[in-house]
Amino acid sequence: MVEKTGRPGYLQIADDLRAQIRGGSLAPGTPLPSTAQLAEQYDASLSVVKMAVGILRNEGLVIGQQGKGVFVRDTDAAPAGDLASEVTELRSAVRDLSERLARVEEQLATSTTRRSGRSSR
Template sequence: MIEPNGIPAYQQLAELIRRQVRTGVLAPGAALPSMSQLMKQYGVSNSVINSAMHILKSEGVVRGQQGKAVYVVGMSPDGAVGRTATPAYVQDLEHRMEQLGRRVEELERWRTGMADVLA
């Protein structure tokens, strides 16, 4: 249950779910309880659950979409909760880094051009 202990309820809920993933109570691929079930189980509002899910999704602990089931992603081999570095994930990161590098180059060219115009 969520306690009134000075820690925001959404952070407490996120930590409870992290702990359940770490300890195997929630296995990789398992669906989390529905929004209404979580509200009843933990005595919190839907905004608390949405905030906790946002954190857990950003950490890679769970995945899913609003109005759909939310699933546990799992744990990495070192025991950390969150995304594992699958080849597809690494390839996606490399692609994104290349795109960012090209964008930085474009911005540098633009900045140089603007400096010439203003000089």
């Protein structure tokens, strides 16, 4: 059940499910209960449960299979990689590299300007 602690309900649910997964009571390959069942179990709305499951999905602890449900992922297996998080990581890396490149180009332009300014004197 979600408690009125000030901590959002979806985080409480995600914490509880995460603990069950890591503790082994929800083993790899085990389907999570349906969204409706989880909502009833935690006395929460469907949207709150969906947000909690979304967090676990983003963490790579569960994986959804269209029309079949959401299953606990085998974390010992080779990571299948969450496409959304991989894209986010790649975007971040490209942004960082772009900023570094801009700094290098600026330094090169500055040093080239200084050199050409000195040689013309």
